[in-house]
Amino acid sequence: MLSTVFKTASALALASVTIAAPTTFPNYPPTLLSQNFRLVANVTSADLVTPINNYVLTSYHTGAGTAYAVLVPNTTVTSGRIFYLNGTASDVRYHNADVLSDGGTPLFPFGVIINSDESVSINAGLGQPGIGLTQFPDPISELSGKTAAGEAGDFYACLDDVIPGGEAVQLKFKVLGEETPAGCADVSLLAQCSEGSGAVDEFANTVNCYADVAGIDWEFYDSD
Numbered sequence: 001m002l003s004t005v006f007k008t009a010s011a012l013a014l015a016s017v018t019i020a021a022p023t024t025f026p027n028y029p030p031t032l033l034s035q036n037f038r039l040v041a042n043v044t045s046a047d048l049v050t051p052i053n054n055y056v057l058t059s060y061h062t063g064a065g066t067a068y069a070v071l072v073p074n075t076t077v078t079s080g081r082i083f084y085l086n087g088t089a090s091d092v093r094y095h096n097a098d099v100l101s102d103g104g105t106p107l108f109p110f111g112v113i114i115n116s117d118e119s120v121s122i123n124a125g126l127g128q129p130g131i132g133l134t135q136f137p138d139p140i141s142e143l144s145g146k147t148a149a150g151e152a153g154d155f156y157a158c159l160d161d162v163i164p165g166g167e168a169v170q171l172k173f174k175v176l177g178e179e180t181p182a183g184c185a186d187v188s189l190l191a192q193c194s195e196g197s198g199a200v201d202e203f204a205n206t207v208n209c210y211a212d213v214a215g216i217d218w219e220f221y222d223s224d
């Protein structure tokens with residue numbers, strides 16, 4: 001009698017251990033290391049009528065050395081600009097690094113900038129300190145934005161902001177707590193490892209990035 005009770009109790013204890021274990025350890029998509037990456041849109045809300053999930057980030061020229069950051073379909077292996085996280089180790093540590101992309105002939109740096117009207121630019125010259133990539137201990141590698149005033153927030157894109165005559169959709173940024181406007185989709189911009197642009201970037205950091213963002217099956221992974 002006594003031994004039966006004991007066996008039942010220990011069997012129960014064992015069962016609770018086996019049930020609890022799988023939910024205790026989060027599982028994130030595996031990353032590789034690279035100095036260069038492309039940024040791929042991962043839509044986390046309802047998508048636009050013309051879906052933009054897995055679109056890649058590039059620039060849409062608006063003037064001499066100025067361009068909007070836009071999302072375009074990934075049509076070839078070279079679609080989307082090549083980016084890098086620029087800064088010293090201390091810039092990275094204190095979130096003062098910036099995200100740059102080399103372009104032009106000869107190659108020169110363009111920086112990702114968040115404008116006060118919520119649009120995002122990729123302009124020749126300095127980037128905006130604080131626009132970086134989330135890295136360890138954050139388990140996900142994605143573009144992290146901040147306004148020039150230092151306010152954190154999230155990226156989104158809207159059907160109304162499709163560039164006339166094309167499929168490019170402007171990238172937007174809203175500060176934390178602000179609602180995503182109707183007709184718009186929330187996007188995370190995940191880093192996909194890439195070859196370099198050919199430029200030698202003394203302050204390019206080695207970052208975590210995914211081999212193939214579009215191939216990640218989120219059913220099996222956690223995201224925060």
Ligand SMILES: *[C@@H]1O[C@H](CO)[C@@H](O)[C@H](O)[C@H]1NC(C)=O
Pocket residue numbers: 042043044045140188218222223
């Ligand atoms: C990517 O998108 C999927 C589908 O919406 C979502 O489940 C997942 O949490 C997202 N991951 C990240 C890191 O945004």
Ligand SMILES: *[C@@H]1O[C@H](CO)[C@@H](O)[C@H](O)[C@H]1NC(C)=O
Pocket residue numbers: 038039040054056074075076077079080192212213214
């Ligand atoms: C773009 O598509 C190609 C296949 O055509 C794929 O190899 C590549 O990983 C994609 N690039 C991005 C950044 O998603």
Ligand SMILES: *[C@@H]1O[C@H](CO)[C@@H](O)[C@H](O)[C@H]1NC(C)=O
Pocket residue numbers: 086087088091098100109111125126127203
């Ligand atoms: C890249 O980072 C270095 C080190 O902080 C800095 O001196 C340089 O101005 C940065 N380049 C650009 C274009 O922001």
